[in-house]
């Protein structure tokens with residue numbers, strides 16, 4: 001069985017950034033930290049766990065991103081993925097999910113994966129579109145928000161539990177090949193192992209030029225990034241910790257919460 | 259005559275036999291679109307036993323409801339639903355197809371968009387009009403920025419964040435209409451085996467006056483004790499969490515607040531180390547008074563908080579508790 005795990009590099013949520021003057025994207029200040037999209041850690045874990053549970057499973061990982069994004073491939077190989085592929089884009093910035101999913105589909109088309117795993121959502125653009133769109137490009141069935149799976153390679157099916165409204169779960173049996181988007185909490189992602197990290201350093205990811213895939217036309221237009229409006233105008237407490245604590249204590253007492 | 263795409267089609271969701279709240283919120287968005295660009299508003303409902311809900315929806319909104327009754331959707335199935343939508347949508351000449359950014363909408367919208375050759379804008383929380391052109395806003399980076407998007411195709415599939423638009427309180431003059439259609443399509447690639455019911459709701463959360471909620475910012479499991487001590491100074495209080503804490507097993511899922519957890523509206527919501535991603539805030543933005551502690555001054559939670567405490571919670575909470583003890 002061949003598995004493809006799609007992983008994205010994102011800016012650490014606490015990094016300081018501002019909107020670029022041209023409003024085209026953000027720019028970071030100081031010393032930005034990048035890491036693997038949190039939901040994608042569950043993707044790599046699930047793929048590696050499948051490899052451990054079944055015979056003859058290979059796990060490829062793929063990212064679409066700038067040079068620095070190879071960091072997340074290294075981590076994925078460190079967690080136990082076999083081979084890494086990097087569709088190298090020139091710089092950071094907005095990439096439409098339709099474009100990213102088309103490129104991933106172009107990559108996957110000839111490689112006959114049985115199972116393609118994506119995260120439920122990227123923490124930066126928060127689209128939640130790449131996985132389901134990828135399924136459409138390839139003509140595969142798809143289950144989103146998966147919180148549990150049992151793969152049955154011998155019958156070419158996979159059983160999944162997906163999260164639906166009101167905390168309920170839907171049980172499905174899907175024919176392979178298929179795409180799943182995994183919800184966080186489906187497993188407990190492991191830390192990379194030292195031996196795998198050494199291997200990751202030695203075996204560089206295979207670089208692919210996006211120009212080899214068709215560049216789809218925009219299906220919606222990204223105009224600009226902006227600051228969202230405040231909904232309530234709250235007070236921001238000033239002073240040191242002690243002063244802030246006193247002030248909050250006073251407010252909550254006056255409102256009779258204490 | 260060339261048929262123009264002149265409708266906003268809302269994909270209606272049912273909750274039991276009734277219209278789900280998100281469907282009426284989508285009507286608010288549809289009317290904003292209609293104000294800027296005159297068009298028809300129609301509902302499309304797909305499922306099994308749709309008639310009662312369709313009549314309810316037509317009566318409540320006075321609008322046209324097309325209900326596709328499918329025996330094959332006795333158990334909901336995404337692949338089957340997609341095939342039916344693909345079959346019936348084009349006949350309604352949609353310019354926009356609206357869904358909720360709910361588990362169902364998130365599952366269907368991107369795939370439907372690809373099938374219709376349409377654009378796809380997910381997680382929309384506001385609409386504005388610039389020189390007659392529609393601009394959809396959606397949040398990104400955990401709510402710290404918003405991305406402005408414009409349609410670029412003749413059809414655009416849009417999903418709206420639950421709670422972002424307010425269901426219109428309109429008096430309805432028309433009876434509306436219901437058109438029932440049936441479909442026997444069934445996907446061969448996916449089979450629904452059943453539904454697992456939700457674990458029992460945490461009653462403590464709905465009954466509490468004060469909810470103290472912990473997020474990933476608490477850092478260690480040991481710090482949960484700090485959160486519990488903080489909750490204990492308030493009468494009628496309960497402890498809750500954001501999703502990552504439940505994923506890690508630090509708190510049980512029934513205590514999770516948000517899109518995929520509980521919706522709460524206590525008198526006071528005290529968020530500790532929670533960044534304020536929309537999937538969390540949809541579950542607590544109806545709270546009476548919101549206090550938020552985060553060390554990130556740009557955290558999105560501060561946009562909805564009444565009192566913003568930019569500080570390290572490991573220092574701030576003990577300082578606050580010390581004052582409570584002094585009394």
Ligand SMILES: Cc1cc2nc3c(=O)[nH]c(=O)nc-3n(C[C@H](O)[C@H](O)[C@H](O)COP(=O)(O)OP(=O)(O)OC[C@H]3O[C@@H](n4cnc5c(N)ncnc54)[C@H](O)[C@@H]3O)c2cc1C
Nearest residue numbers: 473474475500501516517518519531532533552553554571
């Ligand atoms: C389909 C879907 C459904 C989801 N459903 C839910 C849901 O129901 N509920 C939910 O909560 N999430 C849900 N999520 C996840 C959601 O998108 C966010 O990832 C999540 O809410 C983030 O949790 P957090 O705020 O605790 O963590 P983070 O976003 O990591 O925020 C941590 C915050 O703590 C601050 N911090 C760190 N250290 C300290 C310190 N020492 N002192 C003070 N502050 C500190 C940080 O600056 C940051 O502001 C869902 C996501 C998807 C895609």
Ligand SMILES: Nc1ncnc2c1ncn2[C@@H]1O[C@H](COP(=O)(O)O)[C@@H](O)[C@H]1O
Nearest residue numbers: 006007064118119121122127128129130
């Ligand atoms: N640039 C990318 N490279 C690889 N995988 C991606 C990329 N963007 C998105 N994905 C995958 O698609 C999921 C959902 O992303 P999104 O649709 O952008 O929210 C992520 O969790 C990844 O698994």
